[in-house]
Amino acid sequence: MDALYEPLVFTRHKLPLHALIIERQAWFCALDLGRLMGMFFEQRITRKLDADQRRTVNLRYKGEVQEVQMISESAVYALLIYHHHPANSQLRQWLTYEVLPHLNQAPSRHIHNSPTPARLEWQGGELSVMHWQNEPWIRLRDMPSLLPGREGLQVTPASGWKKIRIRLGLDSKERALF
Numbered sequence: 001m002d003a004l005y006e007p008l009v010f011t012r013h014k015l016p017l018h019a020l021i022i023e024r025q026a027w028f029c030a031l032d033l034g035r036l037m038g039m040f041f042e043q044r045i046t047r048k049l050d051a052d053q054r055r056t057v058n059l060r061y062k063g064e065v066q067e068v069q070m071i072s073e074s075a076v077y078a079l080l081i082y083h084h085h086p087a088n089s090q091l092r093q094w095l096t097y098e099v100l101p102h103l104n105q106a107p108s109r110h111i112h113n114s115p116t117p118a119r120l121e122w123q124g125g126e127l128s129v130m131h132w133q134n135e136p137w138i139r140l141r142d143m144p145s146l147l148p149g150r151e152g153l154q155v156t157p158a159s160g161w162k163k164i165r166i167r168l169g170l171d172s173k174e175r176a177l178f
Contacts (some may be wrong), residue, residue, distance in 0.1 A: 005059050005060070006020075007019055007029070007061070008020060012091070015036055016062075017032045017033065019103055020070075021104065022055075026072070026073040026104070027055070027057075027070040028070060028071055028076055029059070029061070030046050030054070037079070037088060037091065038085070039083060046069055049071060049075045049079075053072045054069065054070070054071050054075060056068065076095065118130065118136065120136055120138075128142070
């Protein structure tokens with residue numbers, strides 16, 4: 001099953017705005033934002049956004065789990081500029097000064113734990129990791145740089161698990177390869 005998200009619901013002029021944080025980024029329900037702007041954001045409008053500004057998620061929406069089109073914070077500002085209306089400046093201010101601070105301070109309401117990207121400081125440098133199940137996960141191709149004295153070690157997925165185990169010194173029969 002895909003991840004299920006539990007949004008925070010904000011209200012402006014008796015209209016709801018479902019919003020949440022995914023991977024440290026604010027996301028807003030496109031349908032709700034359209035209503036707040038006095039427009040209907042159908043697929044045609046959201047497809048004009050860049051691929052990283054829109055996504056569909058399973059969201060608890062009005063008491064039911066539904067696939068909901070979400071748009072990022074940058075997409076919201078782009079739509080507010082593109083569909084300019086004097087009332088949108090008050091909507092922008094409400095989003096900027098009330099919704100976003102509250103959303104960023106709220107604890108994560110993601111129901112199923114999914115990996116999130118992070119950076120790990122290691123031996124004077126930084127390394128890309130994924131946080132999942134409360135632990136950092138490191139890509140296999142980054143492992144040689146973490147092992148002392150094995151910087152020249154090449155680990156490729158095509159080499160097979162046995163060769164990887166041998167090169168990492170996990171197979172007692174072939175430890176002499178280092």
